[in-house]
Amino acid sequence: MGESCCAASPSARRWPLLGSESGKVSLSTAPNSTPAKNGSSCSGGRTVKLSVVVPAYNERSSLPKTIAKIVRSLPAVAKEIIVVDDGSTDGTRNWLSDTIGEETRLAAVATDGALSISGGVNDADTIATTIKAIYHDHNQGKGAAVRTGFRAATGDIVVIQDADLEYDPSDWARFWPLFSEDIADVVFGSRFSSAPHRCLYYHHYIANKFISVMFSVLYNQTLSDLEVCYKMFRRSLLPILTLRCNDFGFEIEFSANIARQKTLRIYELGISYYGRTYAEGKKINWKDGARAIWYLFRFRFA
Ligand SMILES: Nc1nc2c(ncn2[C@@H]2O[C@H](COP(=O)(O)OP(=O)(O)O)[C@@H](O)[C@H]2O)c(=O)[nH]1
Numbered sequence: 001m002g003e004s005c006c007a008a009s010p011s012a013r014r015w016p017l018l019g020s021e022s023g024k025v026s027l028s029t030a031p032n033s034t035p036a037k038n039g040s041s042c043s044g045g046r047t048v049k050l051s052v053v054v055p056a057y058n059e060r061s062s063l064p065k066t067i068a069k070i071v072r073s074l075p076a077v078a079k080e081i082i083v084v085d086d087g088s089t090d091g092t093r094n095w096l097s098d099t100i101g102e103e104t105r106l107a108a109v110a111t112d113g114a115l116s117i118s119g120g121v122n123d124a125d126t127i128a129t130t131i132k133a134i135y136h137d138h139n140q141g142k143g144a145a146v147r148t149g150f151r152a153a154t155g156d157i158v159v160i161q162d163a164d165l166e167y168d169p170s171d172w173a174r175f176w177p178l179f180s181e182d183i184a185d186v187v188f189g190s191r192f193s194s195a196p197h198r199c200l201y202y203h204h205y206i207a208n209k210f211i212s213v214m215f216s217v218l219y220n221q222t223l224s225d226l227e228v229c230y231k232m233f234r235r236s237l238l239p240i241l242t243l244r245c246n247d248f249g250f251e252i253e254f255s256a257n258i259a260r261q262k263t264l265r266i267y268e269l270g271i272s273y274y275g276r277t278y279a280e281g282k283k284i285n286w287k288d289g290a291r292a293i294w295y296l297f298r299f300r301f302a
């Protein structure tokens, strides 16, 4: 799905070390230069960009804080934030249309932590953070929202960020070198590590463990936290992925697609987790867990 800028097989791309403090990374195998907007171009020596896809369904209170955290992350890297409103009814959509509307804008955070979203995008802002919003007419589910975001992404690397503050974008500082040093094609976060993680529902924990073990058995691929939000990957992979799930089955579908390629360099990295309770807005439930088991088999054998 999606189209690829500077189409190249993931393994053919060679990224030297993220050596410069500006965060500019040269692509040694990108001979054909294709100008792109927002300071990004496909020529050698260009600025490498991270696309952050934020699916948002009724996240009015946490979305602005999530965006501010994204802006503050990886300060030397050009980022585009794509918020996909999934038919929210709690004011999220109104906030997005009032603050961002239909344009691509610049997002910044003041020293006091306040988020500011301003006018147009200056091509000279090579390491700025841009933001745009896409609006679903009605609620379709996380998978559908994420796919809409993928279609709009123009960065070299893509990551998914839930809008509910359960995950901390400052963790990406440890993801990034795996791409800039050309070590990984896909990096999954894992909440089963020594990083701080809120202790919550045992039934969720055991269901996720079960699903992850089943996945490893069925796909012969180690991954400890299948339901994790953080999946960072090269955008050039999108055309080879078949993604159709609208609901939380997306997490299984994405991982199954990645594992089935057999050739990709898959890494996992411990992340912090600031989980929320149902009273605080958590939405995934046991039905999503049951569906996940069905999806495990469906994507393996269908
Ligand atoms: N639950 C739910 N989340 C959606 C939907 N569409 C987009 N999302 C977003 O997908 C992300 C993950 O959902 P969330 O409820 O946080 O999942 P949970 O934290 O695992 O319960 C959040 O950013 C949601 O706002 C949807 O239809 N249902």
Ligand SMILES: [Mg+2]
Pocket: 162, 164, 166
């Ligand atoms: Mg969540």
